């Protein structure tokens with residue numbers, strides 16, 4: 483198959499591929515050159531309500547499907563993803579811009595999530611708890627929560643859905659998904675894949691169009707018992723408020739502002755490697771990206787020298803070109819935001835050691851950038867950059883590093899490089915983050931619970947916790963035994 487075969491220009495509602503009721507469409511562009519690659523329906527409330535009705539109708543049958551049948555479907559879904567990895571990755575690069583190798587990696591990790599939850603589904607165990615009185619038994623049982631609404635961002639348009647779709651399908655929850663408008667095809671491809679492997683009609687629905695209308699219909703519907711959202715903290719807060727009216731369970735994977743702390747005793751080369759992958763993957767547009775690099779005074783200059791050398795050597799270009807390490811940014815707003823961070827840092831005495839401007843390639847390409855002399859007063863100290871800009875701060879003591887690292891409302895991922903075991907434990911206890919990478923800049927893995935604390939979110943994706951989020955717990959008291 484070719485990537486075009488996966489480029490569904492319609493919505494999947496109740497097993498049918500359909501357009502918007504109004505016939506309206508939205509153009510989807512390739513950020514590498516601004517060309518229109520296709521269109522998707524501009525759907526809204528009515529279409530979403532039909533998708534929710536189809537999902538509700540499918541719930542009982544799907545939840546009642548024998549466990550091994552559900553697991554086998556997930557295995558087939560995993561195989562389908564890997565069989566079509568090349569085409570799906572090409573589609574992802576064309577609509578999102580990331581280098582093809584990264585897109586292939588994204589499809590692969592999505593498939594790993596599917597396999598993980600195919601395995602975890604068999605361990606959705608309840609328990610029998612000792613009762614306090616004779617003649618009584620206490621059973622705790624697990625049940626699928628019901629229809630799940632999913633809203634996902636553009637930066638990982640395939641794998642952000644994988645972490646939601648896989649556990650939902652594993653336990654028997656039908657889905658209504660709304661992918662980001664900038665990158666809808668990778669989301670619609672999940673509908674096509676589910677159809678290919680034989681999920682019952684109505685189990686997987688994908689709707690594109692107005693975020694407010696689609697999300698509004700999901701939030702208003704009592705039948706949608708859970709909302710899982712990945713995106714900005716601002717929108718996440720709004721959805722938490724809206725969820726109150728029907729008391730939905732919510733999972734929120736929100737923004738980050740990851741500190742990347744390098745101590746004097748670190749393995750310098752490993753720290754620089756980790757910094758590069760953590761900072762520049764996906765052109766800096768990941769929620770777990772190193773946002774602030776705190777480097778201890780004794781290793782600061784050596785670290786900066788190596789970081790700058792590697793940053794200057796990065797190949798920027800169309801993600802489909804061989805050897806490209808950084809693609810275009812998603813849109814002009816994203817470029818302008820990075821420019822604002824650069825201007826603010828410059829105005830406050832920061833030094834732009836490399837990069838700092840739009841790339842000569844034009845469009846939304848931006849130079850990989852390193853700023854030194856960063857301070858806590860600069861905007862990026864508290865805001866998420868979401869671009870290829872690495873600010874380097876200098877610090878003296880461990881206490882100071884922990885204090886600066888925690889000085890944000892965000893608490894998603896953080897990183898630290900040290901060879902001192904005691905310090906590694908102190909960091910684990912002192913850093914207020916949901917995920918901590920010690921001597922690693924790349925920590926996402928299916929076996930672990932991915933998620934943030936503070937304003938970075940609620941709930942976990944991956945690990946055994948990622949299944950729990952799609953289950954309700956019931957308790958049965960059996961008396962008179």
Ligand code: NAP
Nearest residue numbers: 634635636661662663693697713714717735736737738769
């Ligand atoms: P966003 O603007 O919040 O959009 C995310 C999704 O929400 C999109 O599908 C968007 O639809 C939809 N949306 C927008 N406004 C909405 C509204 N008022 N009501 C309901 N839905 C709405 O975020 P983004 O710019 O796409 O993604 C970047 C953000 O996501 C960053 O903050 C990043 O840190 C975060 N992120 C977090 C994680 C994590 O796991 N914690 C992972 C990846 C990204 P449209 O596309 O139609 O606008």
